[in-house]
Amino acid sequence: MRQLTSRVKEEAHRLGFDLVGVMRIEPLAEDEKRYLDWLRAGMSADMAYLQRRPTLRARPDELVPGARSIISLAVNYYSGEFDEVGPGQGRIARYAWGRDYHEVIPPRLRALVARIEEWIGRKVQARCFVDAVPLLERAVARRAGLGRIGFNSCLITDRFGSWVFLAEILLDVDLMPDEEDSRTCLRALDCINDCPTGAITQHYVVDARRCISYLTIENRGIVERALRPLIGDWLFGCDVCQDVCPHNRRLPKTTWKEFHPQSGVGKTLALDDVLSIESDEAFQHRFRHTALRRAKRRGLLRNAAIVAANQRYEPAIPLLEQLMETDPDPIIRGHAVWALGELAGRRARARIERALEDEHPFVREEARASLER
Incomplete structure (x- = not known):
C-alpha cells in the first residue's frame, strides 16, 4: 500500500x-x-x-x-x-x-x-x-x-x-492516508477587516448573501442597492480576502500555462465591450472555455452597469441608455436605470421617467427610486 x-x-x-x-x-x-x-x-x-x-x-x-x-x-x-485598473475597466478574479x-x-x-x-x-x-x-x-x-x-x-x-x-x-483502491492538517489560521484578521461587504461574519464563516463573489457570479438576479457601491470595480468575482491574506505573500507562479491571463480573458475587461454584448449567443461565443460563462449575459452586463456607476465612468451612459430602453432582460434594464441615475443624475431624468412605464415591476421600482433621490 x-x-x-x-x-x-x-x-x-x-x-x-x-x-x-x-x-x-x-x-x-x-x-x-x-x-x-x-x-x-x-x-x-x-x-x-x-x-x-x-x-x-x-x-x-x-x-x-x-x-x-x-x-x-x-x-x-x-x-x-x-496591473493598475483604469476607468472603464472591470476586475476579474484571478481564478478566471x-x-x-x-x-x-x-x-x-x-x-x-x-x-x-x-x-x-x-x-x-x-x-x-x-x-x-x-x-x-x-x-x-x-x-x-x-x-x-x-x-x-x-x-x-x-x-x-x-x-x-x-x-x-x-x-476502490486502498492507499496510505496522510495526516490531516489540524492547524488553525494565523491570528491576523485582515480578511475579516478588509472584506468590502462584511461577508466574513466570524472566523471560518462566510455569508454568501454579502460576498462579492456570490453577488457577481452565482447570483443571477437583483443586487441589493445598498451592496452595489461596495462591489467597487469587481466585474466577476472578488479576491480581496485572499489579496490581504498574510499566507499569500511571495508565492510562485503557476506552471500551468492555461491559467495565465494570456490564455483567457485576462485580468480586466472593458466595460464598453461587455455592455455591448447583444445576445446570449454572442456572450457564449465571447467567453467559451472561460469561467465567465458562469455569470451568463444577464449577470455580467448587470455587473458592468454597477461597476460603471461605481467608477463614475460617464462614457458608458449611451450604452446604459440603450440597455434601459431596449434590452429584453428586466434585470439588465433595472440595473442600467440605477447606473444611469448614479452617473447622469438630473441629466438622465427624462429617460428614466420613461422607465416608469416599463412592463416589469423591478425596472419601474428602480426608476422611482432614482427619481426620488
Whole structure:
C-alpha cells in the first residue's frame, strides 16, 4: 500500500499537480455539522444546489459506494498581480483569468486513474471531480494534509497560499492516508477587516448573501442597492480576502500555462465591450472555455452597469441608455436605470421617467427610486 501510494503521488506531480494527499473514505462528521448550521442560517443565499441532499457532501462513502480512498489534489493558479485598473475597466478574479479549470484539469485526473489501473492490473472503479460534485472539498483536502482552513474559509497551503484549484479522485483502491492538517489560521484578521461587504461574519464563516463573489457570479438576479457601491470595480468575482491574506505573500507562479491571463480573458475587461454584448449567443461565443460563462449575459452586463456607476465612468451612459430602453432582460434594464441615475443624475431624468412605464415591476421600482433621490 505504501509503495503504491508513493507511485500515485509521484505520477500526480509528473502530471502537473502541485499538491497531492490521501484520505481514507470515512464520514466528515464535524464538517457536516458546521455545513448544516451554515445552511440553516440562510448563508447559502439562493444557491439551491448547495441545499440538495446536504448530508451527502460529508459522506463520501454514500457519494461513491465501494470507494476506499480519496486522492485530493491541488493546482496552483496564481499567475501574478493586477496591473493598475483604469476607468472603464472591470476586475476579474484571478481564478478566471485563464481557461476554465473545469475543462483543463479533468483529463489529467483520468490519466492518473489510467496509470493506477496499469500498476494494479485491473479496472479501477473511480470518479473524478473538479468542483462540480456534492462533496466538502476543502474539508477533504484538509483531512488529506494539503493545508489548513483560513478565516475566509479558503484552503490555505504552505507553498501556494490559497490560490489553488482542488480536485478529487474517489476510487476502490486502498492507499496510505496522510495526516490531516489540524492547524488553525494565523491570528491576523485582515480578511475579516478588509472584506468590502462584511461577508466574513466570524472566523471560518462566510455569508454568501454579502460576498462579492456570490453577488457577481452565482447570483443571477437583483443586487441589493445598498451592496452595489461596495462591489467597487469587481466585474466577476472578488479576491480581496485572499489579496490581504498574510499566507499569500511571495508565492510562485503557476506552471500551468492555461491559467495565465494570456490564455483567457485576462485580468480586466472593458466595460464598453461587455455592455455591448447583444445576445446570449454572442456572450457564449465571447467567453467559451472561460469561467465567465458562469455569470451568463444577464449577470455580467448587470455587473458592468454597477461597476460603471461605481467608477463614475460617464462614457458608458449611451450604452446604459440603450440597455434601459431596449434590452429584453428586466434585470439588465433595472440595473442600467440605477447606473444611469448614479452617473447622469438630473441629466438622465427624462429617460428614466420613461422607465416608469416599463412592463416589469423591478425596472419601474428602480426608476422611482432614482427619481426620488
